[in-house]
Amino acid sequence: MARSKQYQQSKKWERACLDTRRSLGSRKKRLAKFRISSGLKVLDLGCGDGLNTNILFEQTRNIVGVDISGDLIKIARMKNPRVKFYIGTAEKIPLRANQFDVVLVDSVFHHILDYKKAVGEIKRVLISGGVLCFIEPDNSLIRRFIDYLCTLKVSKYMPILNKRRITYLEEKDLMEHWLGTKNEFLNVLKKYNFRKIFLNNDFLSIIGKYKVKK
Numbered sequence: 001m002a003r004s005k006q007y008q009q010s011k012k013w014e015r016a017c018l019d020t021r022r023s024l025g026s027r028k029k030r031l032a033k034f035r036i037s038s039g040l041k042v043l044d045l046g047c048g049d050g051l052n053t054n055i056l057f058e059q060t061r062n063i064v065g066v067d068i069s070g071d072l073i074k075i076a077r078m079k080n081p082r083v084k085f086y087i088g089t090a091e092k093i094p095l096r097a098n099q100f101d102v103v104l105v106d107s108v109f110h111h112i113l114d115y116k117k118a119v120g121e122i123k124r125v126l127i128s129g130g131v132l133c134f135i136e137p138d139n140s141l142i143r144r145f146i147d148y149l150c151t152l153k154v155s156k157y158m159p160i161l162n163k164r165r166i167t168y169l170e171e172k173d174l175m176e177h178w179l180g181t182k183n184e185f186l187n188v189l190k191k192y193n194f195r196k197i198f199l200n201n202d203f204l205s206i207i208g209k210y211k212v213k214k
């Protein structure tokens, strides 16, 4: 079981998470928005079992993944033995400074209570002018509504919500914390000298690309 200082991620959550994630097609579309050119050196931070890592591997062979979960890293390594995957946390990335052109963070910041530390670490491993690309839950009415449905017992019997319900209920406190401090997160980026290239939302998520100046 993965451990972090703030909370313990359960195997139940990890399994449900693998079952409920976005399709490959929708991921490819989202990742394309970041326009990550071939040859750039990329870190997929909080890579899970490496789904995004493998999509980007087709574009740039120069990619590594880091995740807090030993179990998920094991799966990632099996799926793509050509990529280097490391067990580690976003708050203390086990890699040397000033080496990446891009750090991708897909649905991970909301798991980290102390995301300031993670932002500092991302800045450390990026080169000056490197970019942070992230996708995280948005504090939108539609998300709030779906989350609310997940808290109702009846959602157990609704196939569309049942799996999502498991992940939501497991990470409810973290999600609430994240949604409540999303604007603070954007200020933290500013404080660490990340400048916005774009910040969009698609009802459920925010999708951002920020460039760092060191």
Ligand SMILES: C[S@@+](CC[C@H](N)C(=O)[O-])C[C@H]1O[C@@H](n2cnc3c(N)ncnc32)[C@H](O)[C@@H]1O
Pocket: 002, 004, 009, 017, 021, 045, 046, 047, 048, 049, 050, 051, 052, 066, 067, 068, 069, 072, 088, 089, 090, 091, 105, 106, 107, 108, 111, 112
């Ligand atoms: C919702 S999943 C997203 C996985 C992957 N980015 C994707 O899009 O398929 C969140 C991931 O963050 C990882 N994670 C949670 N806390 C972390 C931390 N402090 N440092 C690094 N990874 C973390 C979890 O193990 C999990 O794989």
